[in-house]
Amino acid sequence: MNTKRKAVPPQKVGAMGETASNQQAKYSSFPDNQQGPTDNPAASQRQRIFPHPKADEPTTDIAFTIITNHDGPLTKTIRPDGQGGIIKKPAANLVRGVTKRVTMPFRKFGPFLRTLQNNQALCHGVSDYPQANITSRAKFNGEPDTITRTSEYFHYPTGAGIGMFDHDPKPGQKTLSADELLDIIYSVCPDFRRLSTWWTPSTSSCIFDNNKNELTGIGAGFHLYFPFEPADKLPEFADWLSRQLWLAGHGHIFISRTGSLLTRTVFDLTVFSPERLDFVAGADCIDCNQRLPEPVYRKGLEVWA
Secondary structure (H helix, E strand, O other): OOOOOOOOOOOOEOOOOOEHHHHHHOOOOOHHHOOOOOOOHHHHHHHHHOOOOOOOOOOOOEEEEEEEEOOOOOOOEEEEOOOOOEEEEOOOOOOEEEEEEEEEOHHHHHHHHOOOOOOEEEEOOEOOOOEEEEEOOOOOOOOOOEEEOOOOOOEOOOOOEEEEEEEOOOOOOOOOOHHHHHHHHHHHOHHHHHEOEEEEEOOOOOEEEOOOOEEEOOOOOEEEEEEEOOHHHHHHHHHHHHHHHHHOOOOEEEEOOOOOEEEEOOOOHHHOOOOOEEOOOOOEEOOEEEOOOOOEEEOOEOOOO
């Protein structure tokens, strides 16, 4: 197998990045029952980014990647700090492992999450290969059947894929429930109300010490998953949504440890990159344990196409 993706000839694109052929064929329908352009610039831009959810279309399988690490956990390691809190260690480096492309109806995605082991994580993108070995960029020497977890090899599907809102409130930021987050999303994107979603707590949630004392509760953060087609429009959609949330008063400035001023909203915009790891299998617990509840499904459309 070739280790590099084939080059794609450049195509003429429109203002929002669509090819000329896709602009007319893919995004001809208008949300909110509109039949033509609107005087609202934000709504007009939204129409170009994604179409109206269609209830009469069949369920489309989403595609994503599962990565299995051969050398230990591929998730956060958590232990008690002795003062009623936890110490989190970043996920282990991925140096040697395997990737497998997975397809399934979105409604089965939640139960699938609880089958993952702590040496496994997801990428919301896919590579050109159904299965492959994976290594770090530093260790890669052009071995056959091997890829790296980089944008050179991973891309969003051109068909249906999965998006995720990662709500990870920082100190001083309001912690939202899933319903509260969705209500905020609906306020700037009413069409989103029609989509199915899966909710699950974050990797650092629901941690208890060996005496059954709660160290972190269910409110430590969560992931909210949704289907999206075409998935290669996800970064554009997330960027548009983030800007609309800022205009609606749901943005804030976060000061990093180095003093940088970072723009943030109710979800983490950086997760919308196809090669990013999604640590959703649960934590690697030392001297503590985790009691994650089952993911919660909100029934709606499984196709946004």
